[in-house]
Amino acid sequence: MHKGIAASPGISIGRAHVLSKKSASIIRRNIEEEGVEEEAKRLAAAVEKTKSDIAIIKEKVIYDIGNKEAEIFNAYLLLLDDTGFTGKAANIIRKEKVNAEYALKKVQNDYTEFFSRISDSYLKEKARDINGLVEKLLNNLEAAAEGGENVRPGKYIIIAHDLSPADTADMDKERVLGFATETGGSASHTAIVARSLEIPAVVGVSNITSAVKDGDTVILDGEKGIVVVNPSEKALEAYKQARKKLIVKARALKRLKKLDAITPDGYRILLSANIEFPEEVGAVQESNADGVGLYRTEFIYINKMNLPSEEDQFVAYKSVVEKMAPKPVTLRTLDIGGDKFLPYFKISPEQNPYLGLRAIRLSMQNPNIFKLQLRAMLRASAFGNVKIMFPMITNLEEIDEAKKVLREVMEELARKKVAFDRDVKTGVMIEVPSAAIMSDEIAKKADFFSIGTNDLIQYTLAVDRGNEAVAGYYNPMNPAVLRLIKKTIESAHKNNIKVSVCGEMAGTPELAFILAGMGVDELSVSPASVLSVKRLIRSIDFKDALAAADEVLKLSTSDKIKEYITGRLIKIIYEK
Ligand code: PEP
Numbered sequence: 001m002h003k004g005i006a007a008s009p010g011i012s013i014g015r016a017h018v019l020s021k022k023s024a025s026i027i028r029r030n031i032e033e034e035g036v037e038e039e040a041k042r043l044a045a046a047v048e049k050t051k052s053d054i055a056i057i058k059e060k061v062i063y064d065i066g067n068k069e070a071e072i073f074n075a076y077l078l079l080l081d082d083t084g085f086t087g088k089a090a091n092i093i094r095k096e097k098v099n100a101e102y103a104l105k106k107v108q109n110d111y112t113e114f115f116s117r118i119s120d121s122y123l124k125e126k127a128r129d130i131n132g133l134v135e136k137l138l139n140n141l142e143a144a145a146e147g148g149e150n151v152r153p154g155k156y157i158i159i160a161h162d163l164s165p166a167d168t169a170d171m172d173k174e175r176v177l178g179f180a181t182e183t184g185g186s187a188s189h190t191a192i193v194a195r196s197l198e199i200p201a202v203v204g205v206s207n208i209t210s211a212v213k214d215g216d217t218v219i220l221d222g223e224k225g226i227v228v229v230n231p232s233e234k235a236l237e238a239y240k241q242a243r244k245k246l247i248v249k250a251r252a253l254k255r256l257k258k259l260d261a262i263t264p265d266g267y268r269i270l271l272s273a274n275i276e277f278p279e280e281v282g283a284v285q286e287s288n289a290d291g292v293g294l295y296r297t298e299f300i301y302i303n304k305m306n307l308p309s310e311e312d313q314f315v316a317y318k319s320v321v322e323k324m325a326p327k328p329v330t331l332r333t334l335d336i337g338g339d340k341f342l343p344y345f346k347i348s349p350e351q352n353p354y355l356g357l358r359a360i361r362l363s364m365q366n367p368n369i370f371k372l373q374l375r376a377m378l379r380a381s382a383f384g385n386v387k388i389m390f391p392m393i394t395n396l397e398e399i400d401e402a403k404k405v406l407r408e409v410m411e412e413l414a415r416k417k418v419a420f421d422r423d424v425k426t427g428v429m430i431e432v433p434s435a436a437i438m439s440d441e442i443a444k445k446a447d448f449f450s451i452g453t454n455d456l457i458q459y460t461l462a463v464d465r466g467n468e469a470v471a472g473y474y475n476p477m478n479p480a481v482l483r484l485i486k487k488t489i490e491s492a493h494k495n496n497i498k499v500s501v502c503g504e505m506a507g508t509p510e511l512a513f514i515l516a517g518m519g520v521d522e523l524s525v526s527p528a529s530v531l532s533v534k535r536l537i538r539s540i541d542f543k544d545a546l547a548a549a550d551e552v553l554k555l556s557t558s559d560k561i562k563e564y565i566t567g568r569l570i571k572i573i574y575e576k
Pocket residue numbers: 192294296335431451452453454455456502503504
């Protein structure tokens with residue numbers, strides 16, 4: 001049994017598909033004399049494929065963003081044309097009679113070693129370019145070797161060292177029964193996407209790629225964060241029973257669908273859903289949520305070969321907005337950076353991506369991309385109830401600047417007589433401590449607040465939300481976090497604006513209990529959590545939640561807070 005971090009609920013049983021660590025663990029394979037030319041051809045085909053992929057992306061980036069941003073692709077193309085680079089790899093295949101992956105890795109090592117001895121930062125950058133390029137070549141080699149992307153027949157559980165949010169967003173829900181990774185945390189975007197796709201997942205399981213062989217039978221317990229490899233008959237039976245119980249529980253929750261999220265003593269909380277993909281609207285409607293409290297629009301940009309056009313974005317937003325109307329849809333502007341990257345939009349390598357060029361900072365530095373997105377959002381606002389929200393605001397100036405750009409786009413659309421909602425509400429995500437501290441003044445410039453606890457916890461406690469090594473420090477019950485949330489709610493209400501919580505905290509029943517008691521107006525959770533949070537709200541009196549939140553805010557350690565909340569909640573629920 002291997003213990004990790006529960007990242008997405010559900011239990012899966014199936015065959016393992018172990019993903020290689022790509023460039024990190026390329027194995028040397030010896031090739032027979034007669035297979036050597038075939039192997040060299042395989043490399044040549046991957047080089048050609050990579051060249052054409054890159055040429056397409058480059059053209060698109062020049063068109064959409066500009067020449068400067070496309071420079072990286074010129075560097076890649078030059079390297080691919082350079083017989084010194086790919087030619088060297090072909091020579092190694094022929095001389096040493098080895099596989100193309102190994103040959104490429106060897107050339108990569110020679111280049112990086114050479115560059116590492118030079119202190120020039122420009123050349124250091126070149127070493128990074130080579131690493132990026134080798135990744136692309138390895139991907140194309142892998143696809144060719146496996147005869148395409150979806151090679152493994154049937155359904156399987158993925159076992160990998162690491163999976164990015166983009167990898168996860170690309171998963172075929174019909175075939176991937178679940179996944180386990182060695183890295184990650186429960187608040188990472190990889191975990192969030194898994195929950196959206198309802199793919200059970202366990203992250204931060206050390207050495208799982210060595211413990212599991214391709215084809216092994218695996219039980220993945222996304223409820224408790226456990227992976228069992230080649231289980232006994234008894235364990236299999238027990239897990240099958242546990243899985244049945246989960247299905248029965250989910251069925252029971254469905255009965256709450258038509259009911260409001262209202263406490264027995266009459267306190268109504270709006271209960272909305274977070275989405276990453278337009279296809280999730282079905283699940284949101286199914287849960288009868290009060291709206292989309294957070295649409296993470298960056299997932300339209302991820303896993304594309306190029307920047308989505310205004311039209312592509314408009315179509316996606318409009319489809320969500322129309323289906324949800326008259327209920328509101330909160331469209332959050334692009335939140336790239338941190339753990340989410342775009343292949344066609346290069347951010348220079350950063351030491352601390354979460355503290356770097358992320359979210360609103362990236363949008364403000366790329367006004368064309370920002371305006372294009374705002375145009376698409378505003379056009380969609382003509383088809384329903386749209387709210388626009390800015391992520392990672394850290395000060396008053398940023399909100400002024402973002403709103404100025406929004407006004408400019410509005411004026412442009414008005415001049416062109418394009419329809420949009422002139423009263424569209426603009427909100428601010430409070431997810432950085434500086435914003436929470438300044439929330440009283442920020443509230444005067446915003447129509448609503450949405451507290452992003454995933455980041456607020458990470459930035460307040462200085463804990464990377466996706467790092468398994470510090471997962472134990474990532475604690476929503478930390479008193480500093482709770483006090484910042486309380487301050488934000490008070491600031492919003494003092495200024496007569498509504499405040500929602502859209503971080504994962506809102507979807508955890510015992511924490512939703514405290515958030516309700518602190519006075520939030522809305523909780524926005526993953527579609528799969530809507531009904532369980534609704535059940536909680538319908539089973540607690542607001543006066544009890546209020547009293548519990550007051551008590552909790554007096555406590556000064558996470559342990560005491562946790563003990564209090566669980567004790568209190570159990571008492572309330574059992575006394576009913
Ligand atoms: C948050 O930070 O809590 C949030 C909702 O945004 P994201 O998880 O996308 O960073």
